[in-house]
Amino acid sequence: MVKQKKAAVVDATEIILESISDGVFTVNHEWRITSFNRAAEEITGIPRSDAIGNFCWDVFRSNLCKEGCPLRETMKGGRSFVSVSAFIINKNKKRIPISLSTALLYNEQGDILGGVETFRDNSVVEELRRELNGSFRQGDMISRSRLMKKIFTILPKIAKSDSTVLIEGDTGTGKEVLARALHDQSLRREKPFIAINCGALPDTLLESELFGYKAGAFTDAVRDKPGYFTMAEGGTIMLDELGETSPAFQVKLLRVLEEREFQPLGGVHKQRINVRIIAATNRDLEALIEQGYFRQDLFYRINIVRLQLPALRKRKEDIPLLIERFIDKLNRLQDKAVTGIDAEAMSWLMSYDYPGNIRQLENIIEHAFILCSDGEIGTRHLPGYLAVATAQPGVAQLSSIQDIRQFSEEEAILKALQRNGYNRLATARELGMHKTTLFRKIKKFNIRLPDADGRSALSSKA
The missing domain is CATH 3.30.450.20 (PAS domain)
Structure with missing residues (x-):
């Protein structure tokens, strides 16, 4: 029973x-x-x-x-x-x-x-949410910006193609996220996606990383090592910061793009590749061509489809969406219960220009999470450079949002100059802006520079 x-x-x-x-x-x-x-x-x-x-x-x-x-x-x-x-x-x-x-x-x-x-x-709920808040989503990218929606509209068509794509955008705008979205919507999505920062490696190391090498190619090469092109076979490889590479490396890359084959270091035979290439840069490649730092023929080879990611200061309507996403993400990762951000803190974040773009905004919210475990994020939880500097000697009272924005930008530029030994070219790269823009802002804020700005030291190293 x-x-x-x-x-x-x-x-x-x-x-x-x-x-x-x-x-x-x-x-x-x-x-x-x-x-x-x-x-x-x-x-x-x-x-x-x-x-x-x-x-x-x-x-x-x-x-x-x-x-x-x-x-x-x-x-x-x-x-x-x-x-x-x-x-x-x-x-x-x-x-x-x-x-x-x-x-x-x-x-x-x-x-x-x-x-x-x-x-x-929740497919129906998500669709209604997108319609209600006017936002649009592609992969891990979300935006209600008109500039971003133009990219989202053509992204599926570009993804279905195998053509080389050039993604341009300032540091921290999400170039790798966009490249991954292209891969995830392509016919190659079941194959590997590999991203490599070309600007972080010298030529010889970059070649061995991309093309691999055979045993005996150099002293420490005791066994064969496949390169990223081999590992990405059938998938997508992203070559980030391509504008930082030398003309000598650019010649070798151009040959790979044209012939769709490469030769490992120390190898005798060439290997065919079936890889889609996405190039990315935060530099103005056309300006680099005029200065003799980038090959024109390589530029034409990678500039088949060109996508330009706008800086965060040009899509500020996305800041609340991004903050909401970062809070959700950090709540899950850190097991916290932050519910949002108060109006004054949001005002500060909306008024700032973000030289580091989306990456900098995410870092700001992560900083706030260190000081805020639950409830709303307030101005007391934000990094010091966002605060109104009223108590510092020699600093004038800031009385408007425009004053706050300019002070924040001036401090960010000054600190970046100090970190880079007052090398203006390196500072411009870190801040994700063209050097002429940096010179204009230095003049605007009356920032005093030492006689030796680090450029001679950079030249000697080169």
Whole structure:
């Protein structure tokens, strides 16, 4: 009789799980799926027979699987999560926004059998949200800016092409994020995406990293090492800061682009490549061509499709959206409960010009998280250079938003000059602006420079 009652309860539970619209799956301690309801099949597009017995991350392909998985935190510490925003990639490789909740799974004796996760398809909700707030999304990029929407509109068409793309934009504008969005929407999305900062490496090391080398190519080359072009076969490679490379390296890269093959260092035979190339730079390549620092033929070869990312100061309507995203991200990573930002702090952030662009804004919010664990972020939580300097001797009272903005920009430029030994070219690169713009601002703010500005030292090193 007891067994019959238990069987009836089990049957009733299964009926309920099969009838609800939320997806439900359970995992054991080995992270293998032990149950998978009908709604889970419909949302993911994966049949139950293919899901059960497999690892959850192979089936439930979420952006949280690699980092910040709520179910993992639940299994590890016993803490349940409710309505966490995320997305999954379904069987048809379509991105599905979801909200998920987690809990521990117990048997009748109170032993922990594993974990259970419920998730809801929020596609309709997300679509309505985009319509209501006038924002538009591509991959991990979000914007309501007219300038960004132009890029978002043509992005799917560019992604379907295999043509080389040139992405231009100041430091911190999100060039790598845009490149990854192109890759994720392309036919190569199942293959690797590799980004390399060309400006951070000298020519010889850059060549070995990109093309690889054979054993014996140089003293320490005891075995063959494949380069990034080989590792990215079938996928996409992003060559960031291409404007920082030497003309000698540019000749070799041009040959690779034209012939679609390369020769590893110390190798005898050439290797064919099937890789899409995305070039990126924060420099004005046409100006570099006139100055003799960049090859014109290489510029024409990479300038097939050209995308120009606007600086954050030109898309300030996106600042509240970006702040909201950074707060959500940091709440998940740091297990905090910051609810937003107050009006005065938002006013400060809206008035600033961000020489470091989106990366600088994210760093500002991360700084605020150090001082703010819950509630709203206020001006007291923001970095000092954003504050109105009323107590410093020799600094005039700032009485308007325009004064605040100019003071912040002046201080940012002065500190960057000091960090770079007053080398104006290096400072312009760090701030993501053209050197003539920096010279104009130095003159505008009456910034005094020492007689030796570091340029001679740079020249001698070159």
